[in-house]
Amino acid sequence: MENLKYALIDYMKNSRPSSDDPHIFIRHRAPFIAFATGHVFWSTINKYMDAAGISINNRKHGLHSMRHSLASNLLKKNTPFPVITGVLGHENSNTTKLYLRIDIEQLRSVSLEVPYER
Template sequence: MTRDLSVFVPPVRDSKRDHVPSAYPPEDIERLLAAVDRGNPKGRRDYAILLLASRLGLRASDICQLTFDNFHWESNTLAISQRKTGDALVLPLLNEVGEAVIEYLKYGRPTIDTDVVFLRHSAPIGPLTSPTLHSIVTKYMGRAGITIPPGKKHGPHALRHSLASAMLHHDATLPVISAALGHIDSRTTAIYLTIDLTQLRTLALPVPPLRANWEGMYA
């Protein structure tokens, strides 16, 4: 009698599919931002950081290494070299984001001889780290009363996922979302959003200007 040996074959895991995006709905993102007290220097810093993560989808590592030279105020753009990939990324600097950064620079940032924008506000004063940004996001999620189910991420990367999800629900094409996230290959974005093949075909359309997509979402 022939035995079915397939039952003894261990399942093959797709590590990219194991990590389900931890996106939060837009109303949670707004509650998160509203939870920040912008009446003090640290609050102004945190608010600008949260906007960069939630409105532009910047990674924590890229926020930490932002310098004055990355901000092109004359063209209202933010230009960086992504720390994770080394690839260049130019994003529209939305008014809301730019104003928050300026508010922090004028009325919140400690005076120190460094071009790094976001700093610790307690000794030793210096650049922030990615774990610190994770703590900042987690703190305000708790303050906002946002429910975090077991296993769901709740740091800066979750805000990045949330932006991608919001763009998808606003009918942004996959290339547009990829461009916003700094992904060279749209298939990476498809995995990021756990998009199936049918959705991928409908979303693989030409890329319109990025600014138009953001301004439509946050008008």
């Protein structure tokens, strides 16, 4: 996961074409816009998910789900919120919140014990 984080940061800083498009992965030839469903990149992701034996079971999958997974995994690794916002290419951190899932175990680890009195 650590290598993936650095690879994505490297892509965003050095390889991603300059564009106002909010998506992480965009086309490398003009117009610099997001890949559409059915595009070769979407097909490639699905091909490798099948090859890896990842069962989809009618769950959402593809680029959007990868963004959710990336954001959640970065958060689990205690990556600062502004860094996650930057990796996802968001200008507004409120947009990033939409990509994060609540991790119950992580919430339990920071919760305070409440004394119970009768």
